[in-house]
Amino acid sequence: EATFSLISGPCQLETLDHARMLAETLSKTCADLGIGFVFKASFDKANRTSLSGKRGVGMDEGLTILSKIREEFGCPVLTDVHDIGQCKPASEAVDVLQIPAFLCRQTDLLLAAGETGAIINVKKGQFLAPWDVQNIVEKVESTGNEKILLTERGASFGYNMLVSDMRSLPIMARTGYPVVFDATHSVQLPGGLGGSTGGQAEFVPPLARAAIAVGCAAVFIETHEEPARSPSDGPNMVALADMPVLLERLKALDSIVKQ
Amino acid sequence: EATFSLISGPCQLETLDHARMLAETLSKTCADLGIGFVFKASFDKANRTSLSGKRGVGMDEGLTILSKIREEFGCPVLTDVHDIGQCKPASEAVDVLQIPAFLCRQTDLLLAAGETGAIINVKKGQFLAPWDVQNIVEKVESTGNEKILLTERGASFGYNMLVSDMRSLPIMARTGYPVVFDATHSVQLPGGLGGSTGGQAEFVPPLARAAIAVGCAAVFIETHEEPARSPSDGPNMVALADMPVLLERLKALDSIVKQ
């Protein structure tokens, strides 16, 4: 089994220079450790808790930035799509189209994404049992596209809280596709701050370690040089400066599990 | 406080004649009991569990049928919309645009629906706390549209099961908008049949009675003359022949609660 990969970036795109800085730092750290790196950023946050949450730079500017990152750093790039019309243009600028968790059951979006031939990363809905991703997989496969990733990002657990059920990693792996653990969104407290979503950044490292110890193909950890200034998901981000130590430890755990 | 209304119909549109038969029977029953009636049907089921689930008649034919029902029976008509492009045409054919539960956080869809000026019925996501509908309400209100309905349709409770938290009815009512209890989808067993969603039709009447006893503006109960032959949601439908007795009892309970 291969070493795990890191999917990481700033959550929401800010500027080209900011994306460059993060891509450079992260790709170098990953190369030093011998782990794969996928750059992730969103050009639009289409489901912010409240209307006043910042939406992002928009699709045109966003895809331009993302394609430059891909070109300059040679790393695969991932972004999320929210409607059918975004799939084709996004697939020309990036390598991986991500289906947001709330939208994981929207048949037309899955088909439109699958038809681009890009790699499709489906985030399992907070309302979905891990064995039920099989139906989602079949929707994407029906387009002839079998480049699929499946991501655990927490299950609804009462109100305003998610729980990470580590059993879901081996259960989703029964589909035969690589499984990703999203340590950033799993520690969200949905709606927990009233008009925005809170988070528990202190649990990102232990949950990422747990997922690697269970066994997974990739971890998804958003980062920022100053999480408190991130336009979204700040409360559950790992500071960029803390990433090397965390990744080094994950690498060591991964080596043992995949022996 | 006004008597409650019934939102009902066949779930998925089949033919004009089938819609007519249901609209006629239901509108007559409601008129006899002195309760309001809103005809509901979907022209497309965009988030079926599996790809092989029947999708429906499509938007054009569906809206034609729905507008005829509105014209012939003089009752308000409700249908659900799944992307921005459907909002305008649907708003010309029906009175109420419904936002599906999985999509209740999609800002652009809420804004596009709100901008049509139609009544907007937002189903609370299975992953959302009832107090968090306030953020959704503000998204719709930002379009100047204050004709809003909020629907409870069950909260995630472990895997493959929902629970109806009756506290959510008074909590959502704090927004000042009418609250609907969807007794049909609250008894779904999501993914419970593998490739489709199971249901517990036997609990529709007791949960509908409970919601009326708590106090709500409307109940949503899908029906079919032969539930086992319905193209979707059959396992959680009430047979058309059983509706009059159920509604009569709901009317009696409602009268006591709204004294």
Next chain:
Amino acid sequence: EATFSLISGPCQLETLDHARMLAETLSKTCADLGIGFVFKASFDKANRTSLSGKRGVGMDEGLTILSKIREEFGCPVLTDVHDIGQCKPASEAVDVLQIPAFLCRQTDLLLAAGETGAIINVKKGQFLAPWDVQNIVEKVESTGNEKILLTERGASFGYNMLVSDMRSLPIMARTGYPVVFDATHSVQLPGGLGGSTGGQAEFVPPLARAAIAVGCAAVFIETHEEPARSPSDGPNMVALADMPVLLERLKALDSIVKQ
């Protein structure tokens, strides 16, 4: 089907005079409305959240008070038992022995209670599915005692919160035994106040109405002339002065459901 009964009292016994005042007021209200009345009070609170929570008057004094209430007012009396040794003495002073929810799986306690021949009210654990009360029923029945009541008091729903699943009332009724809805403890917020359990008294009336509308044999509603001064469960109690209006409405709903 018979009219529902009320199980009510002060939660924790304070003094004989206090118990008398409540028993007199409640039994008169119930007699006026034609509903049954069972006086309930605890002589010991054995599972307070924290050590500093008040425990109560103790078994000897408590049972003396309870037997006087039974004698003076002629109503059945209920109290809870926490270990085997309490079953026999308690069964001589009261009519109904209640098994606390946390203890509903303790075989020896169920057997000891059953063997006294008293009526046994088992509260379903917050961790138990409603269909699993069948195993509990069989433990009690094995003693030859078939005077059993089953009580719903909320199911764990994430952390620090319970949810009342109204489906549990008809599911537990399949055992053939009368089902009680405990509206007081269902609105607890376990551990919600740090060193004690919070509550949401405002939801007692709507949940009690819901349970009656679903159909149940009794409702359990603790009361106090000044809830804020009650030594336990104050945050989820209905004020004594508010009981008549609530009961009158429950009676009206019950009449419709049991027609």
Next chain:
Amino acid sequence: EATFSLISGPCQLETLDHARMLAETLSKTCADLGIGFVFKASFDKANRTSLSGKRGVGMDEGLTILSKIREEFGCPVLTDVHDIGQCKPASEAVDVLQIPAFLCRQTDLLLAAGETGAIINVKKGQFLAPWDVQNIVEKVESTGNEKILLTERGASFGYNMLVSDMRSLPIMARTGYPVVFDATHSVQLPGGLGGSTGGQAEFVPPLARAAIAVGCAAVFIETHEEPARSPSDGPNMVALADMPVLLERLKALDSIVKQ
């Protein structure tokens, strides 16, 4: 930080020879790997799902066996107590008294156990938030006993299922006491087999790895040479022959996390 310890044994005591065989095998494996070993067995299963579940050898015979194991193998021994009267005799035969999860709020049992001066292992109830163990800790500490262990064994997640929230390990560790992860009972399916509790033994190794990667003081894994023949918890046991490989891997993960 010290290497983790293993708490293990046959769940329910069968015979002295059987206990000896397990204690010998397990203590040797642990010694070889340099990890601590605590022998665990129950003399009575007081809360079996149904009455027909086997209860065990009883307290007198059980404590005799346990004290012989302690003497012969020199390892600490743990057993669970279910009522006040068992605390004193059990504390004379074993080193650690375990409070079952359903009983973790029973004040008198906690106090009686604490007063023996033995080490007290409290299993967190399936209905309890991890931050609420603070109140339990204070009950035990009030006896002057500060030899406390806290065990995670799964939280209620809908009906008939538990979920292991790995955040609970660092949260409970804030009390300052060692935290144990019970991988055996965390994979129970409570009531899942109708008259008994099912299990998912295949998830014991990945969850144990996850807990070690998060960081904990001990893991609790019940074992049997033939799990299918174990009188209780067979469906969630690891076969004795599979323990060495599992423990070796846990040791390697632990070394990395505690560097």
